[in-house]
Amino acid sequence: MRRVPSLDGSLKGWLKELQLLKSVAAKRAVPGHGPTSVDWPLGCRDLERYLQVLLRETRAAIAQGRDIDAAVKTVGLSERTRWALFDDYNGHNVIQAFKEVEWE
């Protein structure tokens, strides 16, 4: 919550797990960062949106023939004002996403 997600594993894997978690009939969830508990599944809306932007824009960058170092500078920027620590993690996230998506 509030701080930008840090992607270390699979982007598509995370999105898939999120679908599964959203189907759990829980009213509240305890996030790793931020408030002690949030409404569920509403509480994961920002996270899911960020991951989808990352996936969509990384795919678009690859389709346009952009290189990994160029993609790092452009992908996800619409999310910049919505998260703490964005500049510290977004570039790293783009690299993780890029190396996964370029093999699709």
Add this chain to the structure above:
Amino acid sequence: MGVTRTVLLALAVSTLAALGPSRVAYADDSEAQMRAHAAQDEAERAARWQQLQQAVFGKRALADGAGVIQIEAPEHALDAALVPITLTMKSATPIKGLYVVIDNNPSPVAGHFTFGPRADPRTLKLRVRVNQYTFIHAVAETVDGKLFVSRQFVKTSGGCSAPVGADNADALKDIGLMKLHLLGPFSPGKSLQAQLMIRHPNFNGMQMDQITRLFTPPRFIRTIDATYDGAPIFHLDSDISLSTDPVITFGFVPDKKGSMQLVVRDSDNAAFNHSFAVPAG
């Protein structure tokens, strides 16, 4: 390459031992102390490069590479296990080879390219692992045997031991799979950039399985040969510093419609062959 590697590894160990435990700059260090540390770091880096230079190039002179070879790498790398570097070369005397040396990596010579008659070595891109703050040196060799060096400092750490993925079995599943993208329109005799992607975990022996706590045995790409209708584009002697699933962008000159052949050999003596039509499809 085997002998050089052993020499360099021995050198790496002896240098680390000589340097002793690394220092940490504390917040209460005075400015004078910090300047002293910085000066000492500079001296250590210079000594390191001098040793490496001697191990790789012997007594051969290295000229300033300004105007001949340029290396671009992020000053602060975002992912230590995937640091993109771009080499730009320009020379009246044709360039026959390129060395990429990551000074403070456990095995510093990340790659040695030898260019063939079908190569256009003006732009080359690689992705490497960087273990700690280091200079990356790029050395171009012209056909008359002259060497030109340029360097870039990269701040990042932990790239060598960074895990390959969530699962080792997964990382080996598609080993040897390749893709080739031509990054421009084909025209006979005209230089064309190509991006080669290779599925290979490039295990370097420093990655720990997070569940068993055992180190994954090394298995990494040793050589890549790219030819066009049988004529060499490049030969690469590589090492443990190439990133997982290496991606190499290079220039070549297809004289006519034909095919690019790629042969990748790894440290388990596995060979992977692929052939790509140029232009594609």
